[in-house]
Amino acid sequence: GEDVEQSLFLSVREGDSSVINCTYTDSSSTYLYWYKQEPGAGLQLLTYIFSNMDMKQDQRLTVLLNKKDKHLSLRIADTQTGDSAIYFCAVEREYGNKLVFGAGTILRVKS
């Protein structure tokens, strides 16, 4: 089955850039997503990228997709303390809205 892996933890200083990485196994995935989860809360959709794109930029967020290596990354520019959260990579699997999630990367932003 589909496997999505992420690094467990990332610590950055306020104002620096953060890069969160994700690898996946299913090359047929059409859409790839980044979600944010703050403590005690549900999932907030941050951005997504279609599999025929290499890059997508949305304000402070940049998503890079390397289909050959099945590698997805999320770059957050000018990271703020409010960006501290768990970030999940998710890929679409099969027909329909089944998403396969990674285990999440804890982002800690130090002031």
Added chain:
Amino acid sequence: DAGVTQSPTHLIKTRGQHVTLRCSPISGHKSVSWYQQVLGQGPQFIFQYYEKEERGRGNFPDRFSARQFPNYSSELNVNALLLGDSALYLCASSPRASASTDTQYFGPGTRLTVL
């Protein structure tokens, strides 16, 4: 517009009991999916319903069941609760059945604790 709503927010049950969780999708959304998020892990897909029909099922035992009503709201039922069922149960809605630029929007979840 209201987002995805779920009830209750928190729930405590004992082993062997039954639980029903509820979800109301965003207005106009016809697809509802359920996910289980165990502490420290990513969400895992349980079910997808579209137009009141089951469209997908994850690797969960038959103790888990769900249904979707004519107004597109949904219930997730879990029978014979086990300690391992303790988790955050997330509901997600989207306009259509298949993935497209209409992505899924998640509710705040129901925190289930089984003692």
